[in-house]
Amino acid sequence: MITHPSATELEEALAAFQAGSPDDPRANFLVRVADNARATLEREAVLAPAAREAATNRLQALLDQDGDFESLNAQLCAALRAGRLDPLDHALLAHLRASALDQIAIDQPGYSGAAALIDAGA
Template sequence: MSGQRPTAPELVAAVRGFLEQEVAGQLTGATAFNLRIAVNVLAIVERELAAEDDSATATARLGALLGEDPGLGREALEEKLGAALQSGALGLASPGLLTHLRADAVRQLGIDNPRYGSYRRENGGAISG
């Protein structure tokens, strides 16, 4: 249902705002701690929903790396990548491997926890604080 408002990210943001602004202050101890985690979880969902779909570029990159047809699809290619790494067919010296892994790692961390120190360092941000 495209065009439907509020969108899924807007709904999740509304729930997160409610928890942060109206519920958090009423809780103490372990429940307050878990609420902070719940708020962080909703923020992850918001970022994941808002992230650009990178599957076309990631699949093309994987195909080139493995010398396989990108038409196999991302999941099949990921499986081949895992097997090649496990067997040692691909390793540290394989051209394009680290570039691919870094692109994937940075994208996922940008969704999961952009405040993490290594992510901020990656993006030239402050490394302490």
Template sequence: MITHPKTEELAKAVADWIDQVRPSLDPHNQFLARVAVNVLGVVQRELTQGPPAEAEAVRLMAELLGHPGSFAELNAELCDRIRSGELTVESPGLAPALTTMAMAQVAIDQPKYRHEV
């Protein structure tokens, strides 16, 4: 059976290649290459960590809102309820749910960030 590399594997391969050729570039292009490597890292983490993070966010938002729905629907409703004041920091479970969702996104965007409690 023929298998193809996964998208996240392709992103890593390109990032590794850029890192390999980066030292031979002029300073400006070294910087741009480093930016490209960082972007590919975000893409790779979004592909691997994004789906479970989104599934957990959907579970948390559905629990808070009291009904199921898609990520987009639940997120829009949650934002509307927070904006209107219907849900506040005192609402049971809201702060921990928002923290969990935010930290999952930070893990994708800034994996070296270490949250101190």
């Protein structure tokens, strides 16, 4: 599951959001942020299931274990933190690259770092 914030939290923030005066630059900025949040939720609904399944498959191969995404991802974090896995390991970086591209496609598809990453992998 995507967290910090989760889709549920974004929905809560959107439900509580009230547009302010159109003359107020700050209020206009927040309207754009809210539009962006709705678009993010739409992309997440479409893209997240397949991204999660692919990430789970990659993690199972990388860690040579069965398990769901949350437990395997937590294991990967613990292994990195404890120094049991080289942070520049090629198989690890391949997983991190795929995960980063899938996540940016949901959060910020126009972000230039995705183009840079794809260019470097070509």
